[in-house]
Amino acid sequence: MLKATGLTKRFGGVVAASEVSLEVHGGEILAVIGPNGAGKSTLLNLLSGLIRPDAGRIEFLGLDITRTVPEVRAWKGLGRAFQIVQPFLEMTVRENLMVGAIYGKPGTPLRTAQKVVEQVIELTGLSSKADTEAGELTLLEDKRLELARALCTRPKLLLLDEVMAGLRPAEAMEAVELVKRTRASGVTVLFIEHLMPVVRALADRVVVMDYGQVIAEGRYDEVAANAQVREAYLGRSA
Ligand SMILES: Nc1ncnc2c1ncn2[C@@H]1O[C@H](COP(=O)(O)OP(=O)(O)OP(=O)(O)O)[C@@H](O)[C@H]1O
Ligand SMILES: [Mg+2]
Structure with a gap:
């Protein structure tokens, strides 16, 4: 690969x-x-x-x-997650992931981005935090979000x-x-x-x-x- x-x-x-x-x-x-x-x-x-x-x-x-x-x-x-997590603090987990899904691959239709985000939320165990602002997450949740953000770009x-x-x-x-x-x-x-x-x-x-x-x-x-x-x-x- x-x-x-x-x-x-x-x-x-x-x-x-x-x-x-x-x-x-x-x-x-x-x-x-x-x-x-x-x-x-x-x-x-x-x-x-x-x-x-x-x-x-x-x-x-x-x-x-x-x-x-x-x-x-x-x-x-080729996707990447960072050690220093820098989400948009005033946006929710779901909104942060939408940014990753839309900008991770240009020309992604909104519907596709929404689908990807929901799948990734499920996969990364963030369902109960989807509407929480990123600034309120614990360190472990921060890490989940960073991995989720990277996954929303649909890396191979x-x-x-x-x-x-x-x-x-x-x-x-x-x-x-x-x-x-x-x-x-x-x-x-x-x-x-x-x-x-x-x-x-x-x-x-x-x-x-x-x-x-x-x-x-x-x-x-x-x-x-x-x-x-x-x-x-x-x-x-x-
Ligand atoms: N931007 C930079 N400018 C100058 N020196 C650098 C830069 N990036 C890395 N180095 C130097 O290159 C060497 C390798 O650094 P690197 O960060 O890749 O190591 P690492 O294996 O990731 O270490 P760690 O386990 O501490 O994260 C070190 O001597 C470091 O000081
Ligand atoms: Mg290092």
Whole structure:
């Protein structure tokens, strides 16, 4: 579904992404993990188009999108949810989602947008909050809304950057169920996450980054047993 080849991004002297290559297969849930500063968010920003690579290439559904602006990537089905949630606070949950549904794909008829929004409200468990103003939501509900907003753009591939950050363990596990339902609805997922129980519960496959490079890739138990991965995590936190 998505193929990144040799992605490199420098910020001054820092090489935040160094020849990163990875593939996302249709239907899978792929986790990207790594210590702080490893380059995970940079990779996501490159994939969603917020920043441009100094070198490398990104293909999505067989099309070269390396130089494509973020909104066109979104229209093609590359969606993204953010860690910092920024809904329109004075609008209700349903109204916020209508914005996502209408602007996520230009030319969406109002009826279609309404249908999509109601489906997503159901899927994300926001039914009882649909008429609540976004400013009155709890943190977990905020996260649901952000995921719902992204889903209303009808992504084929959804990119998630630490969407569980700040949640209590029980809440994070609720969010895990939500991501599972999202995949079951036909959306491929790439997520960045620091919480290892979440990674273990969700990921079909895990890509590990360190110092801007991919250092390991495999199933959770494989990468967790990898000496280089253990070194990257344990060697530095001590
Ligand atoms: N816009 C930027 N300008 C300058 N340096 C940046 C910028 N974005 C990222 N960096 C640097 O690139 C490196 C990778 O950062 P990045 O945010 O991608 O890491 P990360 O793996 O997402 O870390 P975290 O787990 O803390 O979110 C870091 O050294 C960071 O300081
Ligand atoms: Mg980050």
